């Protein structure tokens with residue numbers, strides 16, 4: 001597979017060089033008559049790609065949100081001053097002018113190229129084009145130099161779970177939408193002799209690569225990282241005739257693998273604009289063969305970075321632990337802010353006689369700001385037959401609070417509430433019930449608190465526009481820095497905010513709150529436990545790569561795969577370790593050691609090879625050595641269940657036994 005990929009890139013590089021040789025250095029002036037899709041494509045990266053390649057690009061973007069050809073045409077007829085005009089001048093300076101007419105923008109420069117496009121949801125519907133495009137083109141032609149060329153900006157298909165009414169035009173199918181856009185853009189280009197800027201195909205090529213669906217921020221707009229970058233790459237090649245492959249412009253927050261894929265996919269789209277190309281840029285096949293595990297030396301948890309041995313528990317707690325924690329924070333998860341000053345809680349709903357009278361269900365709003373635009377809806381469930389505050393498991397859920405139980409009293413979010421997450425998959429009541437054996441939990445005297453990961457940060461690479469991150473941007477920033485929090489750190493931060501609330505709830509014994517999670521949320525439970533020592537115990541179920549599996553083994557999921565498939569989970573710095581695990585200043589056993597001396601449960605499943613059960617066991621054994629060094633025996637419990645990737649009552653029994661042993665008998669103190 002690797003060889004195939006190298007071969008593909010070599011061929012592309014050759015084609016690219018062939019173009020470069022014949023290209024002339026010059027200034028190109030391009031005006032887009034568009035909407036938010038042209039904003040995604042030209043208002044960043046494009047000028048910079050040119051600069052890095054000796055081409056000066058002057059850019060104008062006439063923007064009205066969602067603007068269709070019909071509206072552009074009407075604006076031309078009525079000379080309506082409705083546009084935001086973004087201008088990027090020769091020196092790269094960007095200015096925005098409001099209330100501009102098409103006439104003004106067309107007269108602003110001697111444009112070499114003017115581009116047209118249709119509103120994305122109409123792009124594949126030919127009946128929405130005329131007579132508007134014809135009229136608009138006539139209007140433009142009368143106002144630009146005779147030599148001006150006209151290009152068609154091909155829009156892209158939506159993500160499968162987009163919240164956009166226009167997706168229904170294509171039966172809510174990405175493939176149908178893509179095919180329709182291709183058919184129509186081909187027709188339009190032929191009819192008007194437009195050159196095409198095939199961003200729709202470039203994006204679709206990218207989706208077929210290891211970048212997968214990590215292209216849009218809300219299912220239709222491109223994300224600020226690789227999404228916008230590939231659009232600019234496509235524009236660059238289309239308007240300059242020069243290759244983008246190997247272009248040295250490094251865009252912030254787009255990492256090397258993404259850059260390589262985006263350049264190759266844009267380039268292929270230029271060669272083949274109306275259908276996708278298979279570039280062989282797929283995920284490398286996983287290794288499950290012990291004989292193929294690379295040689296490595298595990299970093300010793302009990303040796304300081306300067307090579308000094310840790311000789312006492314005090315030295316661990318005062319020096320080595322803080323040092324290790326800081327490394328994980330800086331290089332893997334990213335630094336999170338503290339408690340927001342405007343945070344407040346509200347009891348939203350209380351059902352005292354749920355589950356046939358066995359439990360009280362509460363839903364609590366944990367609001368992060370005064371405006372209450374961002375909040376966790378925490379579901380708190382406590383047994384009714386127990387006197388006094390109860391020890392409680394706190395874990396994030398995958399499928400919404402209503403997915404945890406069939407109990408009707410749990411609120412179903414309204415569509416508007418989903419919309420704040422952007423893309424969505426509607427929750428289904430009780431869908432994950434088997435993962436939360438409520439009756440067992442309650443009958444053993446435990447409470448359960450849970451919330452949806454969407455509340456803190458929806459789980460896709462939206463370039464950190466839709467979760468809690470935006471509440472904390474300072475100094476004009478709009479993206480976390482390379483050492484600042486990714487999504488897992490944000491979820492863990494959300495766990496701490498939920499614990500802040502639990503400390504105020506008289507039904508909960510907040511000194512006995514257990515951080516629990518499965519899979520990606522098991523990675524999260526670990527980081528929550530490492531960063532917040534108020535958690536009395538930690539449970540990491542089938543957490544695999546980036547959780548309890550040793551990264552250096554590279555069995556099953558690797559750092560290459562996880563960072564490309566989930567670029568948002570870890571911080572920017574973590575990308576340095578792709579195919580470079582030996583450079584890591586730690587490995588995952590040391591993350592587990594950060595939990596010490598609090599009880600820790602780790603679980604694997606026999607068929608969950610993707611998570612590397614052997615690596616998970618190795619990490620827990622290694623972590624146990626630190627516990628023993630600190631004087632605590634039997635506080636790391638590892639079990640492996642027959643079966644696949646899941647968390648079920650069988651696993652919970654281990655967790656509750658461990659909690660009974662340590663939390664119910666005050667030994668944890």
Ligand code: GCU
Pocket residue numbers: 518519520521542543544545557562610
């Ligand atoms: C994917 C991912 C894993 C993750 C899992 C999950 O399989 O590769 O890293 O643990 O999803 O969260 O279910």
